[in-house]
Amino acid sequence: MTPVVLFGSFFLFMSLTVPIAISLGLAGLVTALYSSNISITFLAQGFITSTDNFALMAIPFFILAGEIMGRGGISQRLFDVANVFVGRMTGGFAIAAVVTCMFFAAISGSGPxxxxxxxxxxxxxxxxxxxxxxxxxxxxxTAGSLGIIIPPSIPMVLFGISANQSIGDLFIGGIIPGIFIGLCIIVWTYFYSKKKGYKGTEEAFTVKKMVSALNRAKWSLLIPVIILGGIYGGIFTPTEAAVFAVVYAAFVALVLHREIKPKEFWGILADAAVSSVAILIIIGTANAFGTILSMEQIPQQIAEAFLSLSSNPTMIMLLIIALLLVIGCFIDTSAAVIIFTPILFPVAIQVGMDPIHFGVVMIVTLSIGFITPPLGVNLFVGSGISGIGMPTLVRAVTPFFFVMLFSLLVLVVLPQLTLLLLN
Incomplete structure (x- = not known):
């Protein structure tokens, strides 16, 4: 009966539009009051200790680095570089936009x-x-969803902590899948643009223009190289890399680009703090939620249920993907990773899946939730920018949903795409 109370109260609070972090916490509290086996004090202690983790410190720093870079003139410089190389193609402007999102994804670690x-x-x-x-x-x-696939990725940090896996290995594993999905979006964009008659720019490619664009963007292009190169080269940990990213981004934005004035920096700090606190609260309350799941042995029951249906790794992965696609429509990505990793990870390991491959597939699946209603955070951000109503935008995004789904299935069938660089 305890699992019914836990999940029932959680979805009840969610249906009342209570924020997900509060819904998780209240569901844990209601369950603790119902069950004599669960101590409220124990849940409170778990809330605090779950956020007392060195690896988790990477999250607020990556968020702050992303905020600085987003306002520091980096986006336009990255687009100028992409446009020089692909702008003349059919649909070149749109393709350049996708490439720019891929570049920025390697900086921000966030879809929205x-x-x-x-x-x-x-x-x-x-x-x-x-x-x-x-x-x-x-x-x-759609291309914004790459923000949590191409490293650095905040959900990958959370998965690494929850599954006790190397965050650096997860970052490496996400590189080729992220590029592959970006290429699939580009291919669809090209054929759609050809059908609609969207031409490329008429400006001829010249070495002078290329050198000029690269020179303007050189400090921006170095950011992912320094961050990821430092992690993979063993120079610093992901958390230390996040701190370095903040220092470097601040120096570029304040001193080199001078796109941000010193007095504006406090506003950036405030925005980053709000976003960080929201995620950390989710981590704390989701940990309490997960603790109750573990005490009631729900992960083991779900694992047995999956394994009773099939022992084929590909079939199990497809079942997990179907579940995560539904979850992504209703639950924030960070919360979904923290709640469902302890439940689904043991299933994947029992059928012989590579832990890093499973983690990347899980993150890619949940990234699709950014473009699926009713939660679809990217949809709300895009609607706010363009002024297009949600129903209209959802219809426009539908073809891209199938592109993302196709890319995901290819990753499932070809785990080598994830493991190539690791091997």
Missing amino acids: ATVAAIGGIMIPAMVAQGYDKKFATAIIV
């Missing part, structure tokens, strides 16, 4: 942050070039 930083510049620019506003918004909203 990528949409906000790139969409604010690119959606109006694409409309001015003759692109349909719905298509322009759908492209940015």
Whole structure:
């Protein structure tokens, strides 16, 4: 009966539009009051100790680095570089927007942050070039999902902590899948643009333009190289890399680019603090929720239920994907990773899945939740930027949903895409 009270109260609070972090905490509290086996004090202690983790410190620093870079003129410089190389293609402006999102994803670690930083510049620019506003918004909203796939990725940090896996290995595992999904979006964009007659820019490619764009963006392009190179080279941990990213981004934005004034920095700190606190509260309350799940042996029961259906790793993965696609429609990505990793990870290990491959597939699956209603955070950010209503935007994003789903299935069938760089 305890699991019924736990999940029933959680979904009841969610249906009343109570924020997910509070819903998780209240569900744990209600269950603790119902059950004599669960101490409220124990849950409170778990709330505090779950956030007392060195690896978790990477999250607020990556968020702050993303905020600084988003306002430091980096987005426009990255687009200028992408546009020099692909702008002349059919649908070149749209393709350049996707490439820019991929670059920014390697900086921010957040889907909504990528949409906000790139969409604010690119959606109006694409409309001015003759692109349909719905298509322009759908492209940015979808490509923004790459923010949690291409490292550094905040959900990958959370998965690494929850599953006790190397965060550095998860980052490495996400590189090729992120690039592959970005290429799939580009291919669809190309054929759609060809059908609609969206031409590329008429400006000829010149070495002078390429050198000029690269020179303007050189400090921005170095950010992912320094961060990821430092982690993979063993120079610093992901948490230390996040701190370095903040220092470097602040130096570039304040001293080199001078796009941010010192007095504006306090506002950036405040925004980053609000976003960080929201995630840390989710981590704390989700830990309490997960503790009750473990005490009631719910993960073991779910594992047995999955294994009773099939012992084939691919079939189990497809069942997990179907579950996560539904979960992603209703639960925030960070909360979903923390809650469901302890439940689903043992299932994956029992059927012989590689832990890093499973983690990357889980993150990719949940990234689709950014573009699926009713939660669909990227949809709300894109709608706010473009002014397009949610029902209209959802219809525009639907083809991209199937592109993402196709990419995900390819990753399931070809785990080598995830494990290639690790091996």
